Each structure stands twice: as C-alpha cells, then as structure tokens.
Amino acid sequence: MIRSGQLAAALLALAAVTACERTHPSDDNAREAASAMRTGTAAAAPADAARPNRVLDPARFADPKTRAAYASAKQYAHVLEGIYCYCHCRENLGHRALVECYETEHAADCEICQMEAMVAARMTAEGRSVREIQQAIDEYYRS
Numbered sequence: 001m002i003r004s005g006q007l008a009a010a011l012l013a014l015a016a017v018t019a020c021e022r023t024h025p026s027d028d029n030a031r032e033a034a035s036a037m038r039t040g041t042a043a044a045a046p047a048d049a050a051r052p053n054r055v056l057d058p059a060r061f062a063d064p065k066t067r068a069a070y071a072s073a074k075q076y077a078h079v080l081e082g083i084y085c086y087c088h089c090r091e092n093l094g095h096r097a098l099v100e101c102y103e104t105e106h107a108a109d110c111e112i113c114q115m116e117a118m119v120a121a122r123m124t125a126e127g128r129s130v131r132e133i134q135q136a137i138d139e140y141y142r143s
Contacts, residue, residue: 053077055102066107069114072121073102079120082130086141087112 055077058070073080080099087110089095098116100106107113116137123133 055099056105061108063108065114069107069117070102073099073107073117076117076121076124077102079124079130079133080117083116083120083134083137085113085116086137089113 053074055074056070058067058074061067061070077099080102081097083098084090085095085098085101087101089101089106090097093100093106095101098113098120101110101113102117107117119137120133123136
C-alpha cells in the first residue's frame with residue numbers, strides 16, 4: 001500500500017516530467033469531469049477574489065496532516081476550484097471541484113482529497129498552472 005507521502009512524492013515526480021494529456025482513462029466519469037475542467041467546458045467557478053473563501057478553518061482539526069491539508073486548501077482555494085477530485089465526490093456528493101471537499105469535513109477523512117490539495121499547493125508554489133496540476137493528477141490515476 002502506498003502511503004500518502006509516497007503518493008504525493010510520486011505525483012510531484014510525475015508533474016516534473018508529464019506534459020501530455022490523459023488518453024486512457026481508468027474511469028469514464030472521472031475522465032469526462034477532468035476533461036471538462038481542463039478544457040473549460042465545465043462551468044467555471046469564480047476565483048476567491050470574486051467568491052468568499054469557504055474552506056473550513058484548519059485550526060478546528062487536531063490531526064497535523066489534516067490541518068496542513070486544510071491550510072493548503074484555504075491558501076490555494078482558487079486553484080482547487082479547477083481541480084477534479086478522484087475520490088469521485090463530484091459524482092457521489094455533487095461537488096463541483098476539489099475545493100468543496102474542504103468547505104465541509106469531507107476532506108478530513110479522505111486521503112485522496114488531502115493528497116491532491118497538498119500536491120496542488122506545492123505545484124502552485126513552484127509556479128505550475130492548474131492545467132499542469134490536473135494533468136499530473138490525471139496521469140497518476142491513469143496508471
């Protein structure tokens with residue numbers, strides 16, 4: 001079993017070398033949602049400047065990993081607006097993007113949500129675009 005730290009490291013390594021589109025989806029719903037977000041055919045969510053940041057306060061969580069994930073989500077909510085979450089919350093909970101996992105306590109118990117937010121935060125800090133982040137995440141789940 002891959003630990004979340006190993007998963008994040010693997011995604012970051014993929015991000016450094018991956019620049020191609022996903023071509024063999026492991027899940028049709030995931031592929032369609034991620035593709036719609038990348039191509040802009042999904043309804044564009046407003047950036048934080050236009051929409052209040054509703055990510056829950058990280059201080060409410062005792063677990064350091066969960067707190068760090070919520071802090072990253074709070075700081076980079078505008079990026080998470082454009083990321084498809086592979087826990088399939090869009091299909092199962094009606095979320096529009098990864099950021100909504102952090103507007104509730106859902107992400108506190110979801111390693112997928114936490115890992116994706118941490119990867120998105122790190123890649124954003126490195127100057128990567130939302131599209132590049134989504135491509136790295138897609139590539140990871142494709143394999």
